[in-house]
Amino acid sequence: MAIKTYREAITEALMIEMDRDERVIIMGEDVAGGAGGSSGVRDNQSGIFGTYPQFHARYGENRFIDTPISEAAIVGAAAGAALAGLRPVVEIMFADFIGYCLDQIMNQAAKFRYMFGGTSRTPMVLRTAYGAGLSAAAQHSQAIYPIITHIPGIKVAVPSKPADVKGLMLTAIRDDDPVVFFDHKALFGVQGEVPEGDTAIPFGKGMRYREGKDATVVAIGRMVHFSEAVVDKLAKEGGITCDVIDPRTTSPLDEDIILASVQKTGRLIIVDESPPRCSVAGDISAMVAMKGFEFLDAPIQMVTSAHSPVPFAPNLERAYLPSGAKIEEAIRKSVDF
Amino acid sequence: MQLSREQLLKAYRQMKTIREFEDRLHEEIPKGLIPGFTHLYSGQEAIAVGVCENLNDSDAITSTHRGHGHCIAKGCDVKGMMAEIYGRATGLCGGKGGSMHIADLSKGMLGANGIVGGGPPLAMGASIAFRNRGKGEVAVALAGDGSCNSGPVFEAMNMAVMMSLPVIFVFENNGYSEQTAPAYAVGAGKTDMVRRAEGFGMPASKADGTDFFAVYEMTREAVERARTGGGPTALEFTCLRYFGHFEGDAQKYRAKGEVEMARETMDCLKNFRKRVTDAKLLENAEMDQVDAEVLKLIDEAVAEAIAAPFPPDSDVTKNVYINY
Numbered sequence A: 001m002a003i004k005t006y007r008e009a010i011t012e013a014l015m016i017e018m019d020r021d022e023r024v025i026i027m028g029e030d031v032a033g034g035a036g037g038s039s040g041v042r043d044n045q046s047g048i049f050g051t052y053p054q055f056h057a058r059y060g061e062n063r064f065i066d067t068p069i070s071e072a073a074i075v076g077a078a079a080g081a082a083l084a085g086l087r088p089v090v091e092i093m094f095a096d097f098i099g100y101c102l103d104q105i106m107n108q109a110a111k112f113r114y115m116f117g118g119t120s121r122t123p124m125v126l127r128t129a130y131g132a133g134l135s136a137a138a139q140h141s142q143a144i145y146p147i148i149t150h151i152p153g154i155k156v157a158v159p160s161k162p163a164d165v166k167g168l169m170l171t172a173i174r175d176d177d178p179v180v181f182f183d184h185k186a187l188f189g190v191q192g193e194v195p196e197g198d199t200a201i202p203f204g205k206g207m208r209y210r211e212g213k214d215a216t217v218v219a220i221g222r223m224v225h226f227s228e229a230v231v232d233k234l235a236k237e238g239g240i241t242c243d244v245i246d247p248r249t250t251s252p253l254d255e256d257i258i259l260a261s262v263q264k265t266g267r268l269i270i271v272d273e274s275p276p277r278c279s280v281a282g283d284i285s286a287m288v289a290m291k292g293f294e295f296l297d298a299p300i301q302m303v304t305s306a307h308s309p310v311p312f313a314p315n316l317e318r319a320y321l322p323s324g325a326k327i328e329e330a331i332r333k334s335v336d337f
Numbered sequence B: 001m002q003l004s005r006e007q008l009l010k011a012y013r014q015m016k017t018i019r020e021f022e023d024r025l026h027e028e029i030p031k032g033l034i035p036g037f038t039h040l041y042s043g044q045e046a047i048a049v050g051v052c053e054n055l056n057d058s059d060a061i062t063s064t065h066r067g068h069g070h071c072i073a074k075g076c077d078v079k080g081m082m083a084e085i086y087g088r089a090t091g092l093c094g095g096k097g098g099s100m101h102i103a104d105l106s107k108g109m110l111g112a113n114g115i116v117g118g119g120p121p122l123a124m125g126a127s128i129a130f131r132n133r134g135k136g137e138v139a140v141a142l143a144g145d146g147s148c149n150s151g152p153v154f155e156a157m158n159m160a161v162m163m164s165l166p167v168i169f170v171f172e173n174n175g176y177s178e179q180t181a182p183a184y185a186v187g188a189g190k191t192d193m194v195r196r197a198e199g200f201g202m203p204a205s206k207a208d209g210t211d212f213f214a215v216y217e218m219t220r221e222a223v224e225r226a227r228t229g230g231g232p233t234a235l236e237f238t239c240l241r242y243f244g245h246f247e248g249d250a251q252k253y254r255a256k257g258e259v260e261m262a263r264e265t266m267d268c269l270k271n272f273r274k275r276v277t278d279a280k281l282l283e284n285a286e287m288d289q290v291d292a293e294v295l296k297l298i299d300e301a302v303a304e305a306i307a308a309p310f311p312p313d314s315d316v317t318k319n320v321y322i323n324y
């Protein structure tokens, strides 16, 4: 299997769908490298995160659209275009900017199918980059997928691996419901095996990335990589082995894979980059407490970011985020209980 | 010409400080000690200074992601700014904010802002406080050409007209929003910021943003109107940014020579020097003296920032309400 970056895997999925289905269009700020610049060069940076190489040349102005800085209208346009028969993919560069277009997600796209009595479909994907670790500070670093996961009517993908981002993106574009698709901005360069061709991965199906017997570590997005490193270290040191489970989508959530693992290990640690209150970590904890109480041999541990905005100074940002040390401590606390 | 020698020399010092601050960051950033994303203001100095020389500490400004120039022009401490950009405890925000979030409320600087279009509604809100206080204070929103396509900016302009508020919307048209030119994004060039603002029912005008005197004069009129109950104004100032959108931008959207041409023919500092020496208002020697002082200040600011401690890790949960 070919080794590719997370970024290349996104591009591959977008190209498969753009090539296959005329109804798929892409819109966003500077996706086509901006327009009207004095050099006249388009496609100059393949989008801010380099995911659209030569897309303007390949798909043209009608299907690959540079927009003004107008987040509310961009996402509203996607919802409207979806109602009118297109399958738009729109980019909101940083997830923090969802603040400007939350209405279009929450009150518009999320509601149509239900509110219109099942008479409509809203096949759109909102792609956005989230997460801390680059000292991008309080307004460019947030992990806000729990806010969106909370909204009935929206599906939410938060992948961690190149193969998953490809497979989930294919599914997201083909899905008739609106999908918000979160990519951690520190993952674009991560490499991994990516299968060729049409490799759609269903939503609501998690993946077990490490197998063990002592504890279950459920991790979201970039935290999968953090957790794997800790779990590998513990296994190497001998003594503790853990399952590492990546739900891959937070809505729908694969409850079965989590419950089955907890049934086996009796211990659950959840590693989630967002702050703790009303988080995916809290949601999974509640689900396991309700449906897997009898499996648990120890209290559930949550490793999350601090309940604070994301600080700028690198040492503060490290202290804010989950870390290998904090994950290890939580695993040991659970195992030693 | 209403400016005194002292005022002119101060304006020159402010513009020069911004230029050297930014040019020095351009050199320092590749060394790897400055975290995060940094957007430099070089080339736009006459706008920040031309606007802010009309304001007092009790007047407020809001700013953008490209905020260093606005901060300096509004009187923020240069060393405190530099330390903030290096993420140190001695920074103006204790290392919590960084380049995109420098603020100093005591100077009426309500914050650089990472959200495009975030500032104008805040400035409009500040001007409600000023109107109600009745002391003639004004708020100025400094915003980019890109921000004029953001809905909240339109909403703020309408509310300002509706309440006849003492607020000024300044659009710095520096040729690009990231990689996109206003000729595309602002109504495909069929309109501009001035005509849009007029559509909201406020006076609006446009000037060369590399000409300190033009910016100063146009802002003076708007401030006067706002202070005396005449309501909001919108101003568009044209310029070109000298560096990339952020440090690290490959800038392939720009024609070769565009910046060199601007530096040659429309540099605000060069133009200022020529104007004031031609008119015999200031002498080259006194400005050379300012240059030397500014360079020394920037050298010290960088050295002190690098020597300063990082904030303690426990600061992560300081200044945020937590009840669990």
Ligand SMILES: Cc1ncc(C[n+]2csc(CCOP(=O)(O)OP(=O)(O)O)c2C)c(N)n1
Residues within 6 Å of the ligand: A029, A069, A071, A093, A097, A100, B064, B065, B066, B114, B115, B116, B117, B143, B144, B145, B146, B147, B148, B174, B176, B177, B178, B245
């Ligand atoms: C709401 C929002 N959308 C997008 C961005 C990403 N972004 C940062 S700066 C920028 C361009 C801003 O252009 P302009 O207003 O002209 O300011 P300039 O960079 O030229 O100073 C964009 C799109 C953002 N920070 N906030």
Ligand SMILES: [Mg+2]
Residues within 6 Å of the ligand: B144, B145, B146, B172, B173, B174, B175, B176, B177, B178
């Ligand atoms: Mg601009």
